[in-house]
Amino acid sequence: ISYSLETLFPQDGKDVFGIDRKSGEIRLRNNLDFEDVNLYRLQVDATDQGNPPLSGHCKVVLEVVDV
Numbered sequence: 001i002s003y004s005l006e007t008l009f010p011q012d013g014k015d016v017f018g019i020d021r022k023s024g025e026i027r028l029r030n031n032l033d034f035e036d037v038n039l040y041r042l043q044v045d046a047t048d049q050g051n052p053p054l055s056g057h058c059k060v061v062l063e064v065v066d067v
Contacts, residue, residue: 001046001049002021002047002048002049003019003020003022003023003044003045004045004047005019005045007041008041008042009039009040010040013040016028017029024044026042026060032064034066035066038064038066039062039064040064041061041062042060042061043058043059044060045057
């Protein structure tokens with residue numbers, strides 16, 4: 001299975017998260033700041049190697065809390 005990540009909201013948040021294409025693990029690429037953005041909506045797509053390939057997706061919502 002191959003995973004990919006799309007940032008749905010905010011549009012300028014594309015460089016904040018990354019995904020391991022093999023495991024699907026989501027990691028931070030940059031720092032999060034509650035003052036700038038307090039909510040991210042991401043879409044994770046998964047595609048298998050079948051013939052024809054099948055795919056699915058899920059939405060991940062991340063809320064940044066100020067501590």
